[in-house]
Amino acid sequence: xxxxxxxxxxxxxxxxxxxTLECSQTMGHDKMYWYQQDPGMELHLIHYSYGVNSTExxxxxxxxxxxxxxxxxxxxxLESARPSHTSQYLCASSGRGQGGPDTQYFGPxxxxxxx
Amino acid sequence: xxxxGLHLPTLSVQEGDNSIINCAYSNSASDYFIWYKQESGxxxxxxxxxxxxMDKRQGxxxxxxxxxxxxxxxxxxxATQPGDSAVYFCAENQAGTALIFGKGTxxxxxx
Numbered sequence: 135x136x137x138x139x140x141x142x143x144x145x146x147x148x149x150x151x152x153x154t155l156e157c158s159q160t161m162g163h164d165k166m167y168w169y170q171q172d173p174g175m176e177l178h179l180i181h182y183s184y185g186v187n188s189t190e191x192x193x194x195x196x197x198x199x200x201x202x203x204x205x206x207x208x209x210x211x212l213e214s215a216r217p218s219h220t221s222q223y224l225c226a227s228s229g230r231g232q233g234g235p236d237t238q239y240f241g242p243x244x245x246x247x248x249x
Numbered sequence: 250x251x252x253x254g255l256h257l258p259t260l261s262v263q264e265g266d267n268s269i270i271n272c273a274y275s276n277s278a279s280d281y282f283i284w285y286k287q288e289s290g291x292x293x294x295x296x297x298x299x300x301x302x303m304d305k306r307q308g309x310x311x312x313x314x315x316x317x318x319x320x321x322x323x324x325x326x327x328a329t330q331p332g333d334s335a336v337y338f339c340a341e342n343q344a345g346t347a348l349i350f351g352k353g354t355x356x357x358x359x360x
Contacts, residue, residue, distance in 0.1 A: 140292075167347070174336055177293070177350045192347070224292050236281050236342055240292030 136161045140225050140241035147215055148249050155210045155244045157225030164229040166208040167238060170194060171222045183208055215248045222246070257354055264360040268326040272339035272351055277320060279341040283348065284313060284324045287336045296324070296337075334358045
């Protein structure tokens with residue numbers, strides 16, 4: 135079944151740790167996105183990719199980095215986590231395949247807490 | 250920059266009533282609009298979309314209306330159910346650009 139997956143769903147870590155949030159999709163999409171969202175609030179685009187080896191920063195400045203080595207996979211890395219990084223991180227994809235070219239489909243999100 | 254906003258942050262309705270959630274957008278060049286539903290602890294879920302060459306589109310229990318003259322978008326939910334309780338976001342874009350999301354309206358349905 136075509137879908138978009140995120141792991142872990144919940145993560146609690148200490149300040150200074152390096153973490154990687156995983157995102158994979160089997161939708162056949164070429165575009166992928168990372169959003170940061172506080173509970174019930176608007177979504178802020180932090181990174182996006184329009185294809186393999188293509189990554190761009192979004193509207194919201196973020197200390198995270200991303201990579202796109204495979205079409206299906208778009209991991210997000212924080213080199214040194216801080217309490218200000220506490221938030222929900224949502225991954226999405228769009229493109230050829232399931233849905234219209236601009237319709238974004240979202241994963242379940244990763245709830246990150248940095249102590 | 251240009252953004253999409255929603256008129257009301259919260260909306261409370263009784264089960265069985267019809268709900269109307271509104272959204273105003275500022276970019277007159279936008280040609281694609283989407284409504285998403287986000288339940289607590291989950292990612293946004295696609296509900297319905299509409300292109301700028303249409304005024305109305307209907308789905309199962311949901312209708313989206315687009316008024317390009319006043320740059321207004323609305324989502325109508327018929328016979329609202331407790332399971333409809335969630336945060337609803339509108340989003341818009343021009344072809345090939347990233348979606349811009351509004352602030353969200355929290356719909357609460359009481360039985």
